[in-house]
Amino acid sequence: MRKTTYLTLVLLFTLLTACSKFEKLRKNSTDEEKYKAALDYYKKGSFEKAGLLFEELKPLLKGSDQQEMATFYEAYCNYRMGLYALSAQQFRQFYETFGRSEYAEEALYMSAYSLYKDSPNFNLDQVSTSTAIDALQSFVNGYSQSKFREEATEIMKELRIKLEKKAYEKAVLYYKTSPASILNFRSAVVAMTNFQRDFPDSDLNEDVAYRKVQAQHDYAKNSSPKKQKERFDEAVLFYQAFIDKYPNSKFLRIAEKFYDNSTKELARMGAEAQLAKQQPPSAPGTTAPDSKTSKLGGSSN
Numbered sequence: 001m002r003k004t005t006y007l008t009l010v011l012l013f014t015l016l017t018a019c020s021k022f023e024k025l026r027k028n029s030t031d032e033e034k035y036k037a038a039l040d041y042y043k044k045g046s047f048e049k050a051g052l053l054f055e056e057l058k059p060l061l062k063g064s065d066q067q068e069m070a071t072f073y074e075a076y077c078n079y080r081m082g083l084y085a086l087s088a089q090q091f092r093q094f095y096e097t098f099g100r101s102e103y104a105e106e107a108l109y110m111s112a113y114s115l116y117k118d119s120p121n122f123n124l125d126q127v128s129t130s131t132a133i134d135a136l137q138s139f140v141n142g143y144s145q146s147k148f149r150e151e152a153t154e155i156m157k158e159l160r161i162k163l164e165k166k167a168y169e170k171a172v173l174y175y176k177t178s179p180a181s182i183l184n185f186r187s188a189v190v191a192m193t194n195f196q197r198d199f200p201d202s203d204l205n206e207d208v209a210y211r212k213v214q215a216q217h218d219y220a221k222n223s224s225p226k227k228q229k230e231r232f233d234e235a236v237l238f239y240q241a242f243i244d245k246y247p248n249s250k251f252l253r254i255a256e257k258f259y260d261n262s263t264k265e266l267a268r269m270g271a272e273a274q275l276a277k278q279q280p281p282s283a284p285g286t287t288a289p290d291s292k293t294s295k296l297g298g299s300s301n
Contacts, residue, residue: 022049031060035070042073051077068098072107079114088114088135109148112136116155122165133159164202167195171208175215182301185219209242210251217258220265223301229269235262 025037038053054074061067075090091111095104112135119129136152136159143149171191178184192212196205216238220231239259243252 026053026056031057035061035066038070038073042077045080047077047080051081068094068101068103071097072101072103075107075110079110079117082117084114084118088112088118105143105146106148108142109139109146109152112139112152113155116159119159119162122162123169126163126166129159129162133163160199164195164199164204167191167198168204168208171195172211175211175218178215178218182219182222185215185222188215189219206246206249206251209238209246210249210255213238213242213255213258217262220262227301229266232262232266232269235259236266 025034029037034053034057038050038057041047041050041053051074054070054077057070058067058074061070071090071094075087075094078090079087088111091107091114094101094107095111098104098107101107112132115128115132115135119132120126133156136156139146140149140152140156146152171188171194174184174188174191178188189212192208192215195202195208196212199205202208213235216231216235220228220235223231236259239255239262242249242255246252249255
């Protein structure tokens with residue numbers, strides 16, 4: 001117990017001494033001494049202390065080569081500490097301020113790379129992911145021969161896969177929540193159509209094409225009678241597009257069930273429509289067959 005207390009006191013004294021030494025450096029040293037100390041802290045991995053010194057030195061070194069490097073190193077300090085949104089901004093500012101610097105290309109890339117590091121998991125909002133892709137694409141366009149080009153291209157692929165997953169999960173979620181609202185069936189179909197348009201080369205497209213048939217079939221099935229024909233027609237079209245593109249799909253048998261049911265429903269509705277044409281018109285004052293449904297407040301969806 002006594003040994004533990006002693007070690008704690010020694011550690012506390014060391015920390016206080018180090019803090020006191022750092023504060024003394026900030027208050028009493030020349031700009032040149034601070035700059036050298038900041039570089040030493042950076043090399044040793046003390047990025048917080050190095051960043052504080054570089055931040056304080058920037059306005060004092062205005063117009064000098066050291067201001068350029070202080071700005072560059074400060075951005076790297078925040079990057080090393082995981083403050084990616086801040087480092088992205090600072091690297092960008094460096095590029096805009098010191099566009100002719102030998103470090104301008106690296107700064108622009110690191111701005112985009114910081115945005116990549118700040119991109120969240122695919123199940124969260126992906127606005128920053130799209131921003132990172134745009135920044136990386138802009139960099140590649142501007143520096144087509146850059147040593148960072150290959151890495152930037154691979155990162156963009158990774159980020160696009162993240163957007164794919166987000167879009168896919170969104171479409172699937174619409175379908176899963178459809179029992180709560182029939183309109184979610186339609187939202188699922190729209191989301192899947194958007195996915196096919198936005199990610200034509202995705203490995204998930206076969207799955208999406210199948211789910212689109214399923215969602216449209218269920219949308220038609222749960223619709224009001226007057227809207228069913230149009231919606232079952234669309235389910236048939238989606239199925240035909242599915243088998244044309246994926247004739248050997250693992251989802252083929254299940255998709256066929258939705259197709260068969262859709263064609264049966266269309267045949268039934270066609271027969272009913274034909275029969276209705278053959279029946280004589282109702283006498284004046286006769287109650288319409290669907291008046292009971294109307295009184296019950298039948299759905300118009």
